[in-house]
Amino acid sequence: MSSVPLSAYLALGLILFCIGLYGALTKKNIIIVLISIELMLNAANINLVAFSKFGVMPSITGQIFALFVMAVAAAEVAVGVAILIALYRNRNTVNIDEVNTLKH
Amino acid sequence: MTLSGEFLAFISLALVAVVGGVLLLNLSKVVHMVLALVFTFVSIAGIFVLLSAEFLAAVQILIYSGAITIIMLFGIMLTRHDDTNEPKTGRLRKLLLFLGILGFAFAFYIGIYNLDFGEASTTLHENNTEQIGIALYSKYIIPFELTSVLLLAALIGAIVLSKNDKEKEAKKE
Numbered sequence: 001m002s003s004v005p006l007s008a009y010l011a012l013g014l015i016l017f018c019i020g021l022y023g024a025l026t027k028k029n030i031i032i033v034l035i036s037i038e039l040m041l042n043a044a045n046i047n048l049v050a051f052s053k054f055g056v057m058p059s060i061t062g063q064i065f066a067l068f069v070m071a072v073a074a075a076e077v078a079v080g081v082a083i084l085i086a087l088y089r090n091r092n093t094v095n096i097d098e099v100n101t102l103k104h
Numbered sequence: 105m106t107l108s109g110e111f112l113a114f115i116s117l118a119l120v121a122v123v124g125g126v127l128l129l130n131l132s133k134v135v136h137m138v139l140a141l142v143f144t145f146v147s148i149a150g151i152f153v154l155l156s157a158e159f160l161a162a163v164q165i166l167i168y169s170g171a172i173t174i175i176m177l178f179g180i181m182l183t184r185h186d187d188t189n190e191p192k193t194g195r196l197r198k199l200l201l202f203l204g205i206l207g208f209a210f211a212f213y214i215g216i217y218n219l220d221f222g223e224a225s226t227t228l229h230e231n232n233t234e235q236i237g238i239a240l241y242s243k244y245i246i247p248f249e250l251t252s253v254l255l256l257a258a259l260i261g262a263i264v265l266s267k268n269d270k271e272k273e274a275k276k277e
Binding site: 004007008009010012014015016020022023025029031032034035036039046049052053054058060061066070071076077078081082083084085086089092094 | 118152205224
């Protein structure tokens with residue numbers, strides 16, 4: 001029925017995850033780091049949905065799990081942006097290298 | 105692997121998703137990066153449709169390319185965003201990170217490149233939303249209710265964190 005193999009979906013998820021990981025580790029702006037984390041969560045969702053169709057026991061559970069991941073990601077973004085705004089109010093910066101109070 | 109319509113759709117959607125991700129890494133303005141990310145999110149919704157998860161595709165469009173993008177744009181708007189010449193990371197550090205991630209990707213690719221569990225499910229796309237609803241309200245009712253508690257905690261936490269407490273500052277002075 002389906003002509004696209006499971007490994008193609010998994011490879012797409014892997015590429016997106018690697019892009020997100022690189023962005024989260026190299027970018028300086030906190031907003032971009034948050035966005036990269038969202039990209040990584042999305043790549044994980046692709047894997048979950050792919051396994052819910054092509055896995056050993058195909059069932060709806062993978063899609064349910066992806067839904068829960070989305071809910072947690074939305075909560076995480078809301079709290080992350082709130083922390084970002086509180087930080088900007090106190091330190092007047094969004095550069096991740098200047099947030100080093102624990103280091104000194 | 106024949107050149108069917110599904111395969112063409114997958115290739116084009118995957119191409120848009122990866123190009124959006126690469127643009128996210130290479131553009132200089134923050135708002136443009138967020139717009140590049142919207143392309144990725146929308147094409148991931150298309151990938152979900154190909155994987156017979158129509159409800160998840162709708163949720164992806166609503167939550168990711170709608171709500172999360174808007175929250176990010178608000179975050180950009182409320183902070184300083186006009187300095188495009190951000191301080192550069194060290195070249196050596198970037199190169200080492202790139203090589204490390206390349207190694208990570210290669211190790212995973214060896215594991216997945218000919219993974220196949222045989223027969224794909226053929227019933228997932230029939231009444232997809234009804235299946236999700238039945239599973240969510242019977243088998244997964246406790247995690248579902250706990251999610252509401254998590255969302256409430258996140259809501260209150262976000263308000264408390266970003267509230268401008270002028271009264272406390274006035275008392276200090």
